[in-house]
Amino acid sequence: MPRQQRRRSYDQHCAAARALDLVGDRWTLLVVRELLAGPRRYTDLHxxxxxxSTDMLAGRLKDMEGAELVTRRRLPPPASAFVYELTPRGRELLPVLRTLAAWGAPDLGEPRPTDAVRAHWYAIPLLGAFAGLGAGVVQVTLDEGEFFVRVGGDGSVSYGDGAYGAATGEVPDARLRTDAATCRALAGGESTLAEAIEAGRAALERPVRAGRS
Known part of the structure; x- marks a missing residue:
């Protein structure tokens, strides 16, 4: 199926310009940020x-479907709702967002009075901090909410919103309790995870699994 033509383009034969043709519009990369955490209903995304605005979000999702970054599918009964999820091409934007987050982390500072805050927004800048814990799933709990990070045996990382295993009953390999200020310090390179744990700014627990000595 031919790729749908977008309404706007920089019309420059440049790889960066082509990328911005696809993801340079306002809100597009933030939609990607949300969908990197897993499939989402439209209402959850909003x-x-x-x-x-609802019109802006609907338009961005339509553009992203046309660019083959996002697909829309119906969940099986009894849910019978539609969800949006990233295509493999869309998931390739994770390193882009990680680099962008690393570049922006020094300017994050304290939340402004007008700033919305979600726990899983800290996930991307913190992905590198969990690599030293080895392969597995780390559940992260903040006052603002929860998210989890998966570390693969090959060092690959991904994340999800909410409590890991909430629907399946699976248990994470480790649980980390910390706060937003520590997350900002980790993201900005002011502290390592080991230093935060040693200083009491983060607490790491590894659940004892059945059958494990």
Missing amino acids: ADLPGV
């Missing part, structure tokens, strides 16, 4: 993108 709730975690405060400030976006």
Whole structure:
């Protein structure tokens, strides 16, 4: 199926310009940020993108479907709702967002009075901090909410919103309790995870699994 033509283009034969043709519009990369955490209903996306209008979000999702970054599918009964999820091409934007987050982390500072905050927004800048824990799933709990990080045996990382195993009963390999200020310090390179744990700014627990000595 031919790729749908977008309404706007920089019309420059440049790889960066081509990339911005696809993801340079306002809100597009933040939609990607949300969908990197897993499939989401439209209402969930709208709730975690405060400030976006319903028309703007619908338009961005339509553009992203046309660019083959996002697909829409119906969940099986009894849910029978539609969800949006990233295509493999869309998931390739994770390193882009990690680099962008690393570049922006020094300017993050304290939340402004007008800033919305979601726990899983800290996930991307913190992915590298969990690599030293080895392969497995780490559940992260903040006052603002929860998210989890998966570390693969090959060092690959991904993340999800909410409590890991909430629907399946699976148990994470480790649980980390910390706060937003520590997350900002980790993201900005002011502290390592080991230093935060040693200083009591983060607490790491590894659940004892059945059959494990």
